[in-house]
Amino acid sequence: MNRSEDTATEEVEHANTFGSLPLLKSERVWGGMDFGWVNVALAIATWAFLVGGSTAAFVGFQQGIAAMMIGNAVGLCFMVLASTVASQRYGVEQYTILRPVFGVAGVGILVFTVVLLTEMGWSSLLGIMVGRATSQVAGVATEAELSEYGPVVTLGALAAIAIAWFILSRGPVTIGRLNKYIGPGLLIITAVLMVLLIINTSWGQLMAAAPLEPFDDPQLNFMIAVEFNVAVGVSWYPVMGSLARMTNSPRAAIWPAYSGLLIATLLAQIVGMGAALTLGNSDPTVWMIPFGGPLLGAFILLFICFANITSMSSIVYSTVLALRQSSGRLLAGLHWKWLCAAFFVLPAVLAFFPQFMYERFVVFVTLSGAFLAPMCGAIIVDYFILRKQRIDLAELYAPGADSAYHLPGGVNWAGMAAVAAGSGFYLWIYNPVTLDTEPAFNVVTASLPGAVIGGLVYWILALVLYKRRGAAGFDTTDPNRLTGNHK
């Protein structure tokens, strides 16, 4: 093979590794169990313990378990349908397959705003958690009184970001290798913490423990806890499709995504909530050492630090992939590792303000849910109802105006209006910043109706603006074939 052939082969391999090509059957190597472990590894990072602890701010143990079950089940249900199904069927990276719903430029707008900010927020939060854990372990080792949000936290967060960048710059294979060990390890640790919870407390103590910072209205407390957990379920959207395209059947995609995330999340959240209720602090980096003892607690914290770093690598991998795919030629020439480095700039800046991120954790999660939920609604209506689960691959990848999915300006206005209407409704019925709610919030919460409104608006506008004119690819898909030939 000569040099130019080598370069061409490298180009193809690079394009395939970084999501530019649809995967063939032989490349979709994950069965249900494989994908299940990937989801377990993602779900049981420190964030799950923190979500459990944050839920305890509003409700007690029994109501908290109910809120977590209902919230996660609902949020994951429509998130998994929106993110995994089409990507699995066609083996296509999830933001490429969104082009029919939002248009090429529309996907870019959403990726560079909603998705980018959501994932930057999660990354900085994970980094800060590592910093907090480092500070706790250092405090125990040196018997020094370290500040809750002091320089050790910032240094630990910056070190975590640097390590995550190093792992990420080596590509997806390294991330996959690490997750093989992290997933089972985290499951064992959660089981150990569950045992410690049972040993350290009694059932009566757990059931009697009062919420940490509730409002006066018990129903409002419960619905805020449900909404928070729905938003947590939905917040998996940005990464799931690109992972699901690796699976070898539709069932190997949706059930492990749903059950893996649900079960692992619930287990870790229940432990986090129980510890928070009995020890009075929602932060796992604070309660882990008193809970597990100095040696075991410190060991678990260090393992979870490592798990946080690999979780960070996984979510940033999917997001940077999305940025590349959505930017057209803009970022195509930029080397992968520098693109990853650019992503980490904002999380690194936020590492200098750890208190800001930590104290706004619930606000950040629910606010991202306000935009992701209507996106999911529009995607579900487009794929399942209007396109009847058929996408024309050749048209999907055709450039610019050559594609049947192309729309003037590259924007599907039905999709963008759906996100605007759904998120507008969400922020009207429940303002995550001020925590003001409309009376209806106590019955329907915010994410689910936000998704339904997003779906309905998309349905109506797509019919009126595009489908009856045969635009946006609505006239190209032959119902008798999986894909079509590019005309």
Next chain:
Amino acid sequence: MDSSPGKVQTELDRRIEIIHTDEAADPSRRALSAGDLTLYVGTTVLICALGVLVMVL
């Protein structure tokens, strides 16, 4: 292909052709059936009902 013409475009065309022809009827490319979707949504409803039960009991 968006940004990488030539060899990558050829590979993309080859893959689309394989997916369109050889793999079109493969179970891995199957759409979700109404039964699959009903079971999936029904499971969610069941878990929510269990959640309500946990709260009530």
